[in-house]
Amino acid sequence: MSRRAQENILACLLMAFFVGVLVLSLGYSPRARLVPVPISVLGILLLSAQLVWQNLRSPDELHVDMLEFLTRRGGRPKDDAGNADDEAADQGAAAAPPPSQFGREVLAFAKVAGFVAMFLLLGPFPSVFIFVFAYFSLTRHYHWAKAIIVTTIFVAITYALFVEVLDIQLYHGLLEPLVNSL
Amino acid sequence: MKTTWKTALAGALALVLSAVMVPFGGEATAGMYDGKVITLIVPNSPSGRMTRYARLYAPYIAKYTGAKEVRVVNKKGGGGVKGTNFLWVQEPDGMTIAFTSVPTLILAQLSGSEAVQFDATKFVYLGRAATEPRVMVVGGNNEIKSIQDVMSLNRPFINPSQGTDEDFYTLAILADAIGFDLKIVTGYEGQADTGVAIIKGDGDGLLTSWAYTIPMVEAGDMRPILTIWEERHTDYPDVPTALEVVKAEKKDAVEAIINMLAMHRGFFGPPNMDPTATAELRKAISMASADPELQAKGKEQGLILLPSDGETEQKRIVQITKASQGLKPVLKAALDSIK
Amino acid sequence: MLEAIVGGLTMLLTPQAVLFMFIGVVYGLMVGILPGLGGIVAMALLLPFAYGYETAAMLALLLGAHIATIWGSSVTGILFKVPGAAKSLALIFDGYPLTQQGHASRALGASATAALLGGILGAIFLAISIPIVRPVMLFLGPPEYLMMALWGLTIIATFSEGSLLKGLVAACIGVLIAFIGMDPVTATPRFTFGSIFLLDGVSFPVAMIGLFAVAEMMKLYVKGGSILDRDVTEERSTVLDGVRDAIRHWWLVARSSLLGVWIGVLPGIGASVGGIAAYAQAVQTSKTPERFGHGAIEGVIAPDATVGANEGGGLMPTLAFGIPGGESMAILLIAFVTMGVTPGPQMMTNHLDLVFAMMWIIVLANGMTTLIGLGISPYLARLPAMNANIMVPLVLSVCFIGAFATRGDIEDVIVAAIFGGIGYIMEKYNYSRANLVIGMVLAEMIERNLHISLTLHGDWFLFTRPITLTMFIFVIFTTALPFYRNWRRGRMVAASTGGRP
Structure with missing residues (x-):
C-alpha cells in the first residue's frame, strides 16, 4: 500500500471520529456542547484541508503541509532548508517501509x-x-x-x-x- | 422497573442464603465472624479521607466481631456510585459491607443519575463514624449579612460550585424551602477556587463544613449566615438554623436533607442483610466508636468523630424516604438550571 | 522576620527531622520513578507513619516525599519517555531526544539542578511576594485563567513542525478525549456509552503511559536495537555538563521559577499546566525556537524549574486565606491540625517560624533530591542502552502495572494499551502526540473557565474586562511572533542571497 493510501485511510478514520463526536455532541444540552461542537467542526475542516492537500501534492512532498507551505513560502528558500532535508530523508525511510x-x-x-x-x-x-x-x-x-x-x-x-x-x-x-x- | 427487578433478585438471593444458613443458625450467635474476613468496600480514593476513616475503624470492627480481619477494599468511581453498585449485588451474608458518604448516594439516586443501580433506602445501615455539620457562608465584604438579607435580595443569590455534589443539591433544596432565588455557577475546581470566588465577590456564598470556615471567618473573609443542622452551633449562637427560617410547608424537605447530611460517613450493608450479622456489626461498630484507643488515634490523625448507632441511622432513612418524593422535582429543576 | 527564618531552620535541624526528610526523599524518588503515581499518593501512603513524631519531622517526611517525586517523575520522562506524573509531561519533549542522542546524563543533571534552583528561587520569590499574593489572587479570575490556558495552546505550533494541519488535528483529538466522562459543568455524561468506568473520564497519566511509553516500546520492538540513536555508542556528556547548563541558563531558570510560583498560587490552574506553560515560555523567548523538540537542553531546564518552584506557591492560598490550595496541601494541613495550629492567615503572625520551616523543607528536600539524583544519574543513564529484548518486556510490564495502580481500575490497563496503539500510529504518520496531550491538559481548564466567564460576565466578557482583553492581545501577539520571525528571517536570507552576484 502506498504511503498516500495509508495516509488517506488514517485521515478518513479520523474524519469518522470527528463526525461521530459531532453527532453525539448535538444530542447534548446547549452548554454541554458549547465546546465539543466547534472543536469537532474544526477537526473536520482541518482534515478536509489535509485530505485535499495530501492528494494534490506529489508523493515526495507529502510531509510538507499546506499551512506550513503558506507561512514559509516566501521566507524559506531551498538552500535554507537544511532541517527539512533531514526530515524528508526520515520521511522517505518511513514512506517506503521494508516489507x-x-x-x-x-x-x-x-x-x-x-x-x-x-x-x-x-x-x-x-x-x-x-x-x-x-x-x-x-x-x-x-x-x-x-x-x-x-x-x-x-x-x-x-x-x-x-x-x-x-x-x-x-x-x-x-x-x-x-x-x-x- | 430496574430497581424492582434488582430488589427481587436480592430478595431471592437472601432467601436462598438464609435457607442455606439455617443449619448453622445455632453457631451464628456465638461469634459468627470468628476467624472470618470481612470485606469493607470504600467507593472512594485510597488516599482520601474516607479511606482513612475506614482504616481507622477496620481493626476495631475486627476486634469486636472476632473476625480475623476487616479488609478495606477501594472501589472508586462515578462519585462513589461504582463501588455502591457493587455492594448492591453482593450476598447479604454480612461478609461484605461498605463505608462512604451516605448523602452522596441518596442524592445521586434522587437526582436520577443514570449510573445508579441501587436503591439507597434499601441498604441496611450499621452506624455512623462521623458527620460534619454544614454551614452557609457569604463573602466578608458582601452586602448580604444574614439569611434575612438573602431572602429579601432582589436578584439571584450566586453560588460558585464545583459541580453536582451534596452541597449543590442541599443548597437547591434550601433555596426552595426558605424561598430565595438561586443561581448556581458550576465549573469551579476545588475548594480554593470557590472560596476565593466568594471572597472576591464573583459569587455570594456557598455551603461548607464548620471546620473549614473557621480561619476565614476569624480573618473576616467569610461570614456564616445559616447552620444546616438540628441545633445552633455553640461557637456561633447568633447564626440561625435552617429549620428556624424554613417555610412551614417545606419543613419536611429541610428535615430530610438534615437527616441525609447527618448520615454522612456511614457503614451499611446490602439489602436484606442477615439479621444476626446486622446485629453483630451494629454492636461492633458502636463498641469500636466507644473504644478510647480508637478515639485517641482519630484525634491524632485529625479525623473528627461523631458516631451514631445503626438503629438511629436506619430511622433517618425512614424519614428521608417519606420526604424524598417531594425533593425530586427540586433536584431536577436544579440540574436543569445548569444544563 | 529574620528570627523566624532562623527559627524555621533550627526546627528542622534535629536528628529526627533530618532522618525523616531523608526517608521521605528516598521514598518520593521511588514513587516518582514508577509511572502513574505522583506526590499525593506518596504523601497519603506515608501519612499513617508520620503520626506521633515531632511536627517538623512529620512535615519533613511528607513534604520531602512530595518534593522528591517531582524529580523522580522527570527521570523516567527523560530516559524512557514515560512521564511519571502529569506535571512532568513537558520533560519528554526534549529530555527524551537528548537521551536518544547519548546525552542522558547531561539531561538528568540539568533537570535535577533546575529543579533545585527552581525550588530555592521559588521559596525566595514566595517570601518576597507574600504581601502581594492576596491582591493578585483577588484580581485575577476565571476569564484570566481562560486566557492563560489559551496561551498554553500556542505551543501547539512548536510541535507541529512539518505539518501544522496534522498538529492541529491532534490537538483537537486531545481536547475531545478530555471531554469523555461526566461534564462537571453541566452534569452531562459525555461520550461514555453508558459505561460507569468512562464516567470518570480517561485518566491523564494512563493516557500518557500509553501514548508515549507503550507506543515507544512497540516502536522499539519493530525497530530492534536500543532506544539510542544508531550511531550513539557511549555517553557523550556527563552529569556535570548538565549542572553547568542549568547554571548557564540562570535567567531562564529565574523566569520559569517565577512562573511556577504563580501557577502554584492561583487556584484553578493545575500543576500539569505549569510544565507546559514553562515550556511555551522557553520556546517563545528562545532565539532558536526550532531546536525545541529535538533535544534542546532549555526544554528540560524550564519545566523542571517551574515544577520545582510550584510547590511553594501551593502553600499560598492557605497562608493568604486559610484555604487548602490542593490535594497535597490538604494532607499537609492534617499535620497542622494535629498540633493545634489552625492553618490560615494568622499563621503569618503567630507561627511565622512554621511557615519558614516549610520553605526550608522545600529548599533542603530539593537539595537532598538533587544530591542523590546527581549521584545516581550516571547509573540511570546507562539504562536506555539496554537491548530491546530486555527493555520491551520490562518497561511494558511496569507501564501496565503502573496504569493499573493509578486508580486501581483494571480497565485502565486496556486504556493504556489502546493509547499505545494510537500513539504508535500517530507517530508513524506524523500526527503530533505532544499536541494531543496538550489539548487534553488544557481542554478542561478552557471549558470550565469559559463557562464561568460567560455566566458571570456575559457573552462579551472579553471586551468588558480590560485585563482579559490585554491578555488576549498578548496571546495573539505571542502566537504571531514565531511566524513573524520566520518571515523576517526568510526575507533577510532572501535579501542576502538575492544581493549576491
Whole structure:
C-alpha cells in the first residue's frame, strides 16, 4: 500500500471520529456542547484541508503541509532548508517501509493485545511473569534458566514496590474464581 | 422497573442464603465472624479521607466481631456510585459491607443519575463514624449579612460550585424551602477556587463544613449566615438554623436533607442483610466508636468523630424516604438550571 | 522576620527531622520513578507513619516525599519517555531526544539542578511576594485563567513542525478525549456509552503511559536495537555538563521559577499546566525556537524549574486565606491540625517560624533530591542502552502495572494499551502526540473557565474586562511572533542571497 493510501485511510478514520463526536455532541444540552461542537467542526475542516492537500501534492512532498507551505513560502528558500532535508530523508525511510516491517508491526500490536488479555485473565503478576519469561525465551536473549532467574527477580522487585511499599490493591484476574473452584 | 427487578433478585438471593444458613443458625450467635474476613468496600480514593476513616475503624470492627480481619477494599468511581453498585449485588451474608458518604448516594439516586443501580433506602445501615455539620457562608465584604438579607435580595443569590455534589443539591433544596432565588455557577475546581470566588465577590456564598470556615471567618473573609443542622452551633449562637427560617410547608424537605447530611460517613450493608450479622456489626461498630484507643488515634490523625448507632441511622432513612418524593422535582429543576 | 527564618531552620535541624526528610526523599524518588503515581499518593501512603513524631519531622517526611517525586517523575520522562506524573509531561519533549542522542546524563543533571534552583528561587520569590499574593489572587479570575490556558495552546505550533494541519488535528483529538466522562459543568455524561468506568473520564497519566511509553516500546520492538540513536555508542556528556547548563541558563531558570510560583498560587490552574506553560515560555523567548523538540537542553531546564518552584506557591492560598490550595496541601494541613495550629492567615503572625520551616523543607528536600539524583544519574543513564529484548518486556510490564495502580481500575490497563496503539500510529504518520496531550491538559481548564466567564460576565466578557482583553492581545501577539520571525528571517536570507552576484 502506498504511503498516500495509508495516509488517506488514517485521515478518513479520523474524519469518522470527528463526525461521530459531532453527532453525539448535538444530542447534548446547549452548554454541554458549547465546546465539543466547534472543536469537532474544526477537526473536520482541518482534515478536509489535509485530505485535499495530501492528494494534490506529489508523493515526495507529502510531509510538507499546506499551512506550513503558506507561512514559509516566501521566507524559506531551498538552500535554507537544511532541517527539512533531514526530515524528508526520515520521511522517505518511513514512506517506503521494508516489507518485513509490516509483519513486525502486526506482531507488536498482537503482543500488547495478548499481554493485556492475559492481564485481565490472570491478574498483574502472573501475567507479567509469563510475558517477561516468554519474551526472554522466544527472543533467545537469555538461556531459559537465566531467563527464569531474571524474570523472578524482576517480578519480585515489582511486587515488593507496588504491593508492599505502595500498598496497591491487587486485581485477581477473571480466572481466579475458576482456579479457586478447582 | 430496574430497581424492582434488582430488589427481587436480592430478595431471592437472601432467601436462598438464609435457607442455606439455617443449619448453622445455632453457631451464628456465638461469634459468627470468628476467624472470618470481612470485606469493607470504600467507593472512594485510597488516599482520601474516607479511606482513612475506614482504616481507622477496620481493626476495631475486627476486634469486636472476632473476625480475623476487616479488609478495606477501594472501589472508586462515578462519585462513589461504582463501588455502591457493587455492594448492591453482593450476598447479604454480612461478609461484605461498605463505608462512604451516605448523602452522596441518596442524592445521586434522587437526582436520577443514570449510573445508579441501587436503591439507597434499601441498604441496611450499621452506624455512623462521623458527620460534619454544614454551614452557609457569604463573602466578608458582601452586602448580604444574614439569611434575612438573602431572602429579601432582589436578584439571584450566586453560588460558585464545583459541580453536582451534596452541597449543590442541599443548597437547591434550601433555596426552595426558605424561598430565595438561586443561581448556581458550576465549573469551579476545588475548594480554593470557590472560596476565593466568594471572597472576591464573583459569587455570594456557598455551603461548607464548620471546620473549614473557621480561619476565614476569624480573618473576616467569610461570614456564616445559616447552620444546616438540628441545633445552633455553640461557637456561633447568633447564626440561625435552617429549620428556624424554613417555610412551614417545606419543613419536611429541610428535615430530610438534615437527616441525609447527618448520615454522612456511614457503614451499611446490602439489602436484606442477615439479621444476626446486622446485629453483630451494629454492636461492633458502636463498641469500636466507644473504644478510647480508637478515639485517641482519630484525634491524632485529625479525623473528627461523631458516631451514631445503626438503629438511629436506619430511622433517618425512614424519614428521608417519606420526604424524598417531594425533593425530586427540586433536584431536577436544579440540574436543569445548569444544563 | 529574620528570627523566624532562623527559627524555621533550627526546627528542622534535629536528628529526627533530618532522618525523616531523608526517608521521605528516598521514598518520593521511588514513587516518582514508577509511572502513574505522583506526590499525593506518596504523601497519603506515608501519612499513617508520620503520626506521633515531632511536627517538623512529620512535615519533613511528607513534604520531602512530595518534593522528591517531582524529580523522580522527570527521570523516567527523560530516559524512557514515560512521564511519571502529569506535571512532568513537558520533560519528554526534549529530555527524551537528548537521551536518544547519548546525552542522558547531561539531561538528568540539568533537570535535577533546575529543579533545585527552581525550588530555592521559588521559596525566595514566595517570601518576597507574600504581601502581594492576596491582591493578585483577588484580581485575577476565571476569564484570566481562560486566557492563560489559551496561551498554553500556542505551543501547539512548536510541535507541529512539518505539518501544522496534522498538529492541529491532534490537538483537537486531545481536547475531545478530555471531554469523555461526566461534564462537571453541566452534569452531562459525555461520550461514555453508558459505561460507569468512562464516567470518570480517561485518566491523564494512563493516557500518557500509553501514548508515549507503550507506543515507544512497540516502536522499539519493530525497530530492534536500543532506544539510542544508531550511531550513539557511549555517553557523550556527563552529569556535570548538565549542572553547568542549568547554571548557564540562570535567567531562564529565574523566569520559569517565577512562573511556577504563580501557577502554584492561583487556584484553578493545575500543576500539569505549569510544565507546559514553562515550556511555551522557553520556546517563545528562545532565539532558536526550532531546536525545541529535538533535544534542546532549555526544554528540560524550564519545566523542571517551574515544577520545582510550584510547590511553594501551593502553600499560598492557605497562608493568604486559610484555604487548602490542593490535594497535597490538604494532607499537609492534617499535620497542622494535629498540633493545634489552625492553618490560615494568622499563621503569618503567630507561627511565622512554621511557615519558614516549610520553605526550608522545600529548599533542603530539593537539595537532598538533587544530591542523590546527581549521584545516581550516571547509573540511570546507562539504562536506555539496554537491548530491546530486555527493555520491551520490562518497561511494558511496569507501564501496565503502573496504569493499573493509578486508580486501581483494571480497565485502565486496556486504556493504556489502546493509547499505545494510537500513539504508535500517530507517530508513524506524523500526527503530533505532544499536541494531543496538550489539548487534553488544557481542554478542561478552557471549558470550565469559559463557562464561568460567560455566566458571570456575559457573552462579551472579553471586551468588558480590560485585563482579559490585554491578555488576549498578548496571546495573539505571542502566537504571531514565531511566524513573524520566520518571515523576517526568510526575507533577510532572501535579501542576502538575492544581493549576491
